[in-house]
Amino acid sequence: MESEAKQFHCPNCHADLKFSPDSQSFTCEYCKSSFNEAEVLEYQRKYMEQEKKYEQNKDQMPPEPDMSDEERKAREQFNEETKLYSCPSCGAEIMCDSNTAAAFCYYCHNPVILKGRVDGMYKPSMVLPFAFDKNAAVEKYKDWAEKKWFIPKDLISSVQIEKLTGLYVPFWVADSTTSSRMEAIGENVRSWTSGSYRYTETKRYRVIREAQIKYNGVPADGSQKIEDLLMEAIEPFDYSKARPFNMAYLSGFYADKYDVDKEQVLPRIQQRMYTNNSSILDSTTHYNHITKRKQYDRTDDLKWNYMMLPVWFMTFDYKGKLWEYAVNGQTGKVSGELPISKSKLTALCTIVGILTALIIFLGGYFLL
Numbered sequence: 001m002e003s004e005a006k007q008f009h010c011p012n013c014h015a016d017l018k019f020s021p022d023s024q025s026f027t028c029e030y031c032k033s034s035f036n037e038a039e040v041l042e043y044q045r046k047y048m049e050q051e052k053k054y055e056q057n058k059d060q061m062p063p064e065p066d067m068s069d070e071e072r073k074a075r076e077q078f079n080e081e082t083k084l085y086s087c088p089s090c091g092a093e094i095m096c097d098s099n100t101a102a103a104f105c106y107y108c109h110n111p112v113i114l115k116g117r118v119d120g121m122y123k124p125s126m127v128l129p130f131a132f133d134k135n136a137a138v139e140k141y142k143d144w145a146e147k148k149w150f151i152p153k154d155l156i157s158s159v160q161i162e163k164l165t166g167l168y169v170p171f172w173v174a175d176s177t178t179s180s181r182m183e184a185i186g187e188n189v190r191s192w193t194s195g196s197y198r199y200t201e202t203k204r205y206r207v208i209r210e211a212q213i214k215y216n217g218v219p220a221d222g223s224q225k226i227e228d229l230l231m232e233a234i235e236p237f238d239y240s241k242a243r244p245f246n247m248a249y250l251s252g253f254y255a256d257k258y259d260v261d262k263e264q265v266l267p268r269i270q271q272r273m274y275t276n277n278s279s280i281l282d283s284t285t286h287y288n289h290i291t292k293r294k295q296y297d298r299t300d301d302l303k304w305n306y307m308m309l310p311v312w313f314m315t316f317d318y319k320g321k322l323w324e325y326a327v328n329g330q331t332g333k334v335s336g337e338l339p340i341s342k343s344k345l346t347a348l349c350t351i352v353g354i355l356t357a358l359i360i361f362l363g364g365y366f367l368l
């Protein structure tokens with residue numbers, strides 16, 4: 001029968017304790033403390049309670065508040081003023097106001113059909129308006145793309161760039177205070193030479209760090225069809241410019257209907273916060289190496305905003321593969337993976353090969 005090994009920790013420095021047969025006590029090799037059985041068990045009990053609390057609370061979400069009459073009316077108005085178009089080719093569902101004629105899908109550029117009204121539950125709480133028009137977005141995209149080598153010329157053709165579409169992307173934006181604890185072993189290593197011998201000294205220290213770190217506005221897009229990394233690449237957005245949602249901001253633009261709810265994006269948001277926690281805790285240590293690292297994180301005081309953030313969006317169908325490009329509609333930051341034109345790459349390799357052969361030939365000629 002297998003049993004799980006149990007470790008007991010030092011109440012002073014939290015290092016692992018060892019039982020000393022000589023003193024009949026539990027000793028710590030790091031701080032040189034010793035404890036009797038009752039002291040060790042009491043500390044272990046408190047430690048396990050704390051660890052259990054971290055595990056139970058780290059993924060808990062606060063209950064949804066009751067909807068006020070004002071919020072209910074706003075949702076009903078949103079439902080009445082918003083149309084939903086459905087793409088029969090890729091399944092995308094496109095929201096726009098009643099004055100916008102949705103003629104094509106911004107994902108696959110096929111015609112879309114009117115599906116009906118949008119449920120009021122999809123009403124955002126905030127919207128961040130576009131900061132510049134399509135002409136400016138085209139210039140920012142062209143400046144970015146034209147600096148890239150080996151891209152297909154069609155990628156910056158007028159026909160392709162015309163497909164650049166103003167799109168409000170649904171985002172879940174979280175505010176939270178996280179509690180983080182890191183346990184590790186820090187090592188300082190130094191070496192020196194004396195005579196014909198080289199010595200290496202390694203000092204190990206028990207490292208414990210705890211912190212409460214507050215986050216405001218950690219975003220995660222709520223659309224399955226848009227690549228998450230693409231949206232992260234065009235961050236950040238300045239939420240101080242956000243406004244309470246009004247259908248007027250939607251006029252002339254498209255809006256994606258969220259199909260990933262906040263419970264589904266929570267692990268992504270927590271991962272971003274906890275990774276940053278790790279960097280912050282590590283920055284407080286000053287050792288040559290950190291080993292045996294463990295980290296415990298908990299999410300507290302979680303609050304949500306459902307926001308529409310502005311993105312100029314474009315897809316490019318190249319040899320059967322769909323490539324996506326995005327321009328931050330507030331800052332102008334551009335991102336997207338670029339296909340490689342094999343003909344351009346082959347042409348460059350040919351030119352380089354000819355020049356190399358010519359240099360070798362001329363070098364041999366002048367040596368004669």
